[in-house]
Amino acid sequence: MSISLTILGCHSATPRTFASPTSQFLSINNEHFLIDCGEGTQVQLRKHKVKFTKISRIFISHLHGDHLYGLIGLVSTFSLYQRQAELHIYGPKGIEQIITLQLQLGKSVLSYHLIFHELTSKKSVLIFENDKVSVFTIPLKHRVYTNGYLFKEKIGERKLIMEQVGRIAEIDICDYQNLKDGKDFLMEDGSLIKNESLTSNPLPPKSYAFCSDTCFNPKIVPTILKVDLLYHEATFLQEDAKLAVKTKHSTAQDAANIAKQAEVVQLILGHFSSRYNDENLFLTEAQTQFKNTVLAKEGLVITI
């Protein structure tokens, strides 16, 4: 049970030599996701030694270039490497047309099955779940239709209290899974041992919320309440709040305000505008409102 987030790129607008646009690699309970895919993401994946084959699902927040323009290249490269596993892409309506048009005009036939899940809902909806993880949209407010994504671990197995289990000779190793699944144990004499006396509660499930791009929007607070890690965009500093309002982005203070209202454990800021030379200003501004804040940085890995 763990969540590991790798920042592949965390700058806004245009890819530059030392500033890659948004992309993140998320491992959660051994499921591996890519979140957003700005131009050059496939090079960033190589640089940070993320195996292409690991990625099973890609979540695109919105159809602006700094979150999208690396997707067609990655989809093509997967095929050049003869990927076999199916790939799921989640994103706004139109994303399928963008990708398939380019593949068709290039007469490219992919080696694998590409499945699109186009999103249109303006409410937070469950878009994927299996026994390890569930993924919900977080409707954001930007210049185009945009979703953040909430990734939640499923509640894990109960933990065996070996001290108790070991005392009962009738309990065999092959019974362990039933106990972990919460079942009581039936003795040969017909008596029942309650599960609670043999196992303890599983670790509380962890959660990660990705929120980019968006204006300051407290409506998302209930959706992201008490997540363990919140990535929130902070394109501007508060001194440029007017620009943030105009372009429907957030300031570092806005992001910290949301983190505080949502009582999250940790905040990570990103999507910094290139107008600022010192990114530490974002940290200082956010920490006046929300102490447990870190700055996104290419190659940063955060493990929960």
Next chain:
Amino acid sequence: MSISLTILGCHSATPRTFASPTSQFLSINNEHFLIDCGEGTQVQLRKHKVKFTKISRIFISHLHGDHLYGLIGLVSTFSLYQRQAELHIYGPKGIEQIITLQLQLGKSVLSYHLIFHELTSKKSVLIFENDKVSVFTIPLKHRVYTNGYLFKEKIGERKLIMEQVGRIAEIDICDYQNLKDGKDFLMEDGSLIKNESLTSNPLPPKSYAFCSDTCFNPKIVPTILKVDLLYHEATFLQEDAKLAVKTKHSTAQDAANIAKQAEVVQLILGHFSSRYNDENLFLTEAQTQFKNTVLAKEGLVITI
């Protein structure tokens, strides 16, 4: 009068940390062109200090990703930087739809006028000319509709023979341009001095042919005859000639063969497959047929 070619990327297939896909920046008589635009080209332009605003026309050979996927990003970035000058894009039919679909879905309104010139002809045709340069297509044979491009300087001005011009007191500085344009000089006494005695022939115009991607195709020889510089793709070595035939690419030997037949001055090879560890093998193979060969290399500048 000069041609300067900067290699921004020269590898096939997928962008890697130290291998960028095809893109070249060409300056010819102070006109500045981009040829092909693989993913990451805008970063390569920055790296090699090419001013974005210089580029007036972009020529795309075909709609495969390693020649195209950086275009939408560059078009968008130009607008983020508030480009005003119009931009012309030449490429196969479909290129306009690819770019405009992505701009529309991202609700992007460009700051400048973007003009597409979609190509469909299977013959070599003139697609652009002004008083400095003319550009022709070079129909290539690949898995999709593909054109190379032939860039030709226009014949320059005649050169003043100052020794002769200086002897004639009646010739003023303001007469120089007429002489450079080839006009005879009319003396006050009505006599005529022939231009040939006052000026010498201009430097012979230079030319550059870009040929990628293509199978071995001697039909292009008449079009590129005696160019000063030929870039020809060499994806494979001759030992993998079967692969070259199958994928409609060329070997280093094929490229050298074309250079020899076309009697070009210099050959530059590129589009190397990642399967080879030692790119010098391409050079060795080509030079057995055509001595004046060089290897493309990121950042290489060739001036004619």
